[in-house]
Amino acid sequence: MSFWDDGRRRNTGFLLNSVLCNVGWFANVLLAAHKHPLWGPAAQVALVFLHVFLVCPLYELDWRGEVVLILASVLYAAVVESFLGYFFPVVPWTVAPPFILALWANFAMCLNVSLGFLKSTSFPWVPAVLGLVFGPVSYWSGIKLGAIEVPHDLMLFMALIAIEWCISFPFLVWLAKSQTPKVESVGTATPEQEA
Incomplete structure (x- = not known):
């Protein structure tokens, strides 16, 4: 057995992905x-x-x-965040700011690695519940750190974010499931070759 077996390689990838995503979140929020x-x-x-x-x-x-998934997530975010900003004056932007789009790209980097377990859950409502809870938590943290200023009606803003992420998280998990195939390992037969 080599030192760099599948388990160690995947664990290293998981750890590296987790670190990159945390660095990305803090970099975007604190710099904004x-x-x-x-x-x-x-x-x-x-x-x-x-x-x-x-x-x-x-x-x-x-x-x-992965690149297509990240770009699709950013495009989706541009539409959704701008829609919220345009139609709901409580949202502090009319066009999604670049750091918000970067945060969505950052989130998309997690979908196949640190959040990859959600693609195989037998409970499809789990991403919706996670989005409902942790979407607002993330935005609330950004507000508290000074990246976002909500001039009035914070509760309505948080409710909109909760609804947005309750819908968006399952959609992005589905997109990750359908968009990013695994690379075939050398010497591994595909199901079509085995038949």
């Missing part, structure tokens, strides 16, 4: 809070490259599928 809203997205681009070139090989993920 300190009035550098474009530095966080720039850092996020670097983190996506690290994810693609370090985590994807360790986790045997197709890097092209």
Whole structure:
């Protein structure tokens, strides 16, 4: 048995993904809070490259599928966040700010690795409940750290975010499940070859 067996490789990928995603969240939020809203997205681009070139090989993920998943998540976020900002004056933006889009890209990096277990759960409502609870927690943390300023009606804003993430989290898990196939290992027969 080699030192770099499948379990160690996957555990290393999981740990690296978790670290990259936490660094991404704090970089985007803290830099936006300190009035550098474009530095966080720039850092996020670097983190996506690290994810693609370090985590994807360790986790045997197709890097092209990961890039498509991340870009699709950002596009989805641009539409949803801008929709909320345009139609609900309580949301403090009319067009999704770059650091918010970078946070969605950061979240998408977790979908096949540290949150990958959600793709195989036999309870499809779990991502909806997690989104309902932890979407607002994430935004609340951003508010408390100074990245987001909600001028009035904080409760309505948090309710909108809860609904947004109750819908978005299951959608993104489904997108991850359908978008990112695993890379076939060398010498491993596919189900079609075995038949």
